[in-house]
Amino acid sequence: MPEKGKTLYASLIGLNQYEGGVKPLYGCINDVLKIDALLRVFCEQKKEPIEYKPLYLLSPDEAGNKELEKYRNSMDLNLTYSAPTFQNVSQLAFAHMEKAIDEKKDLCLLYFSGHGGTTTDVPPGFKTGKIETLVCQDSRSNARDLRDKEISFLLHRVLDKKSMVHCLVIMDCCHSGGMTRGEYEGYRSIDYSDKGAKLKEYLGFKEGFYKVTGGQLVFPIADYVHLAACSADQKAIDSSDGGYFTKALVDMLIKDGRASYRQITKKLNASFTVYNNRQTPIVHSREDWKLDREFLGEGLVSIKRTFELRYNRERGRWQLNAGSIHGLVPSKDGSRTRIRVDGTNIEGELTVVELARSIVSGDDLNQLDIFDDSHSASLIALAIQPITMGISRLNEAMKRELAQAKENHNCLFVKFLADSSKNCSFQIIAKNNGFSLEQHPCISPRGDAIEFLEIIESVARYSYFRSLIGDPSGFNLMDFEFTVEAIEGKLIRNSRSLSRVKGKVSIIHPNATLCLNYINNRQPAFRFSIRLRENSNRIDCFVSALYFSSEFGIYDNFLANVSLSFENPLAHLNYFNTENSLIHAIPLKVNTAFSEKGIECVDECLKIIISDRPLDLSIISQPDLILNNRNVMRSSKGKKRSKIREQAITKDFFETFVVYDFPIRLCRQIAV
Template sequence: MPSRLYAVLVGIDAYPPPIPRLAGCVNDVTAFAETLKGRTPAGTLELTMLTDGAATRAAVVEAISTQLGRASADDTALLYYSGHGSQQACPPELWAGEPDHRNETIVLVDSRQPGCWDLADKELATLLTGVAASGCHLLVVLDCCHSGGGTRDVEEDVRLAPEDPRRRPVGSFLPGVADAATGGPAPGAVRGLTARWGGPVGRHVLLAACRADEKAKEVTVLGAHRGALSAALETALRETDGLPTYRDVLRIVSAGVQRRVVEQHPQLEAVDPDELDEPFLGGAVSRTARLLTLSHLPDGWSIDAGAVHGVPEPIGDDTTELAVYPLTSETTGAPLATGAVTRVLPDRCLVALSRPLDEDYVYRAVVTSIPLQPLAVAVLGDEAGTATLRDAAGAADSTLIALVDDPTGADLLVEARPEGFVITRPGVTRPLVPTVAGTGRESRVVAALEHVARWVRLSGLHNPATRLPAGALRLTVTTPGGPAPPGSLVELSYAGENTPSFTLTITNTTDQTLWGALLDLTETYGVFTDAFPSGSVALGPGESTSVSLSGEVSDALWAAGTVAVTDQLKLVTSTLEFDPRSLQQDELDVRAVGSQTVLRGGTPPRSTLERLLTRATTRRLAPAQEEAVADWRTDEVLVRTARPPVT
């Protein structure tokens, strides 16, 4: 039987007088419920929602005990509370667990009615101990204040209920509270977090909206009131590609909260610190791709991806470009606006828009272009030779190569010698290609550098903000010895004179049609795109296609002493049809490179991806037209082919 997620979500806005009403708590739990429904496998979510009048003390206690109590050791339990927090005087019998003689409480809809009480921290601890006794993974999310002076939104609507002035007798607490608070018997209890709960509590993880002395604030998201923590948590789960750990979630949530409000620091606590490195909700939520969003912050418009996500710095006027759409819409039509990244920060980027947008809304952004760094080439050696090479480089494509004086940090080195030019990588003495000599050698060196630059650009090409998940098109490699482990180097070897063969299978794991193309980037700077007759292949949901390939060490390389080569097979996945065949280039041959003619960019790009791929390889590109916006990603597998020498 698959593991299940048992969830109890409590949100209260409609408190009766004299407790102040709230605005965003029901929105919080309603949105989180939708997130859970969209991120959990079918049939695994057991959800109980208690909002406003249904969120009585008795109903909440029953839901925790009964609903969450169903979770077994293989399951996950979640309690999510959004509402008022408060305090109350602690009975003398429970002072042992409360140095300040006060209980922290959550305020339920009937808490202040005659004969009813808030749910005190010690009561909640006792309930959680009972749930945790089964060994389930337990998460508690509290989007409320936990001490005096707290509010939950930027307009200072009070989110801290007035303290209950009544003297509460110890007999009004749930059974077992007195024993637990004084260290007495509590089945399955683990001592820890006494500052939060006032006594020992079962194993669990707690995500709290703020520190005990801070205010839990509320923000406006798409015109709706939301708790700052709840909004940031929903965003973190919606946008995270993969299964984030609790530490990952805290980092993303903290950044999200602190971008919007001040003096609020979400807190993550666990009885067992090792649990903080486990997947959020114990892995009960399934993988999804992150959604790139654009929002207006105090320093202007920005996207929520930055240097840590791989967004490159602008290169002169060349920068990351975006198409902007409504948050919930598809990206097949005309965008609301376009944007250009002006500054890359660690966790986000500042953006200039082509037209004004409503600053109260959050928008969806799609990367349409990224800056392509030219290859830095340092020229060394003979003074006369370096001068002629610099003159020849004046006609080079400056978007592909840039000559630099300092070899430190250069991608390639070119040394001018009397016999010709030697191209090497920094720190590697073996030449990249044979010495370039003879008539017209300067132009052939420049052409060779451009050839290598195109290869390097394609080799490193990736989309730092794709919404397509890893493995959207899954690559499976089968060799004569069986399937290769995912992500591993595929190793092949000749059997005598016979080239080794293998099969590469591509499977669409998503619920939409995707197009895939396979680029073979060889060790000698060739780029081959002939795996599919039309360049790319369309795969519907669940569909697969297979390609039979072989590894090869050419006779020329083998005769020259090369006994192994590595090919980089790069899978480009797109939401729109595209043709990569203009990227193809032969192996680098410095004897003929100056006379090679490679036609690129002859057909106007049909999508933003085709334009980007064309820009990676040529200076001859027509002005941008109105192109369809494609989301895309790249994945790769390395194949090493060995051809042992004859003994």
């Protein structure tokens, strides 16, 4: 765990505007603000908070200035910045990181969002024929690019003789994997070089950083971790909302802040879809074992799931912008559902839970400003029967370790039972000097109690939301028609070919299992649509989807609040690939690692949610767990369903919604 008194020195660089005729970018300021907000929450949520000291080098356009002002107001910050010129980037940014103190085990971070470039202007002696560069604000006017070799020198100077300082470099730019955005058609790169630089002009030359050995120029590599948006020969995608890499990284860390660097890249690559090979996030470090450390070092906790808390001045009551669709239930039968206002010790109780909002009561709420609409709250207790985990087969030391972890970790869905005579949904056992879940052997043992606790909480949370049901009396199943197109045995090279392939179309009914098979070792896919029938009695409604993967992931990005009406009666499952193209076919994949365990089939589930108002389901989503070889599945032989799966989520609500389940079985034959 980080020691008291640690400081995080972060140099955050974002460039929307450039000099010298360089085409602008549109999302880099947004990127910096996302990273800044993430780092602030991470530092504040520590038991012993880390002091956060950021340095900003920014070049905003008009839209970027508006985002900055909005961010200043929302965060109540006096955020000032300097220009990201070559001089400031090469001097101020690294000098700020150099303040990290080894004895305190400080942290330092370099984040860059902007254009990346390449040049063949390589001084003799370097064995590479091309050098990757960072394009600074004045790189095409009166300065030049910052070379990757120079970045190596600057990082070496920052970290020299500082073995205890944890340093992370994050780059969201084209060719960033070769360093330690094209012209705006969605890419962040420059396709023409700067004015060049001779070796004697390189930063570090005067200091003797580059040595001649065997006729080649060599230099030492500093001890840091490098997260890059793409490999050295790829381009990173830009949008007005920010880089795809940064958004995916922040979203993932919000849901899984204890992921290791190696796990981060695996999850990001999965989220970028298996068919887009244009941008592959990578990570590397001088010491490979450091890739198994958690983001920004050991012991950082995941960001809490928070809800907006607002005072309804018309009705004179506090309301939480979440409800039964998010799994909330009111206090009942002696059990309480409680929230805590973020940044305070003020608590409240959920007395009424509607579809997408809840009424919060409590005398402590009188301390809050009813005109302040910036309050947020976290759930600290949920009035449900939690999933039971037996710990009777653990030794006393491991029991104490788990109990201590649970005391410091807000577990809503898990309850430990030490009495071996009582039936448990799951049994926790000791395996390979770590904690293991007996019913899920694909989940590799974890030696860290907190990490294991977060895993079983995710498993329990997944099971809880798999049981999500609505009020079927509010809707008539006959008003809707569900169609599936099963795609099997087709050659799918990328998202474009996926869009062209055809499959077998059929009507499917809720609770009917969709079976999809690998044929000729080619992965399957499917298309899914919902139609409001012409003779329907409903005038309109909203349709969304949740997808439950076999790796305990919950995804809400395939269908979100599509309005169905007589004028627009049809909705499709779809997703945006990394080129921002809309793809209607959903690819599925079984990892070959399952064959090693004799498992051929995975069970997944698509939930179609129909409601009379728009719903925000993002709070339900969670990433796949990193398991043995990244995947987990239920055996094709079947197993007992845990009690939590049998327990429907009870609700009290005024609006209505219904959930239709479509189980999916995905099979890949084991090669003999």
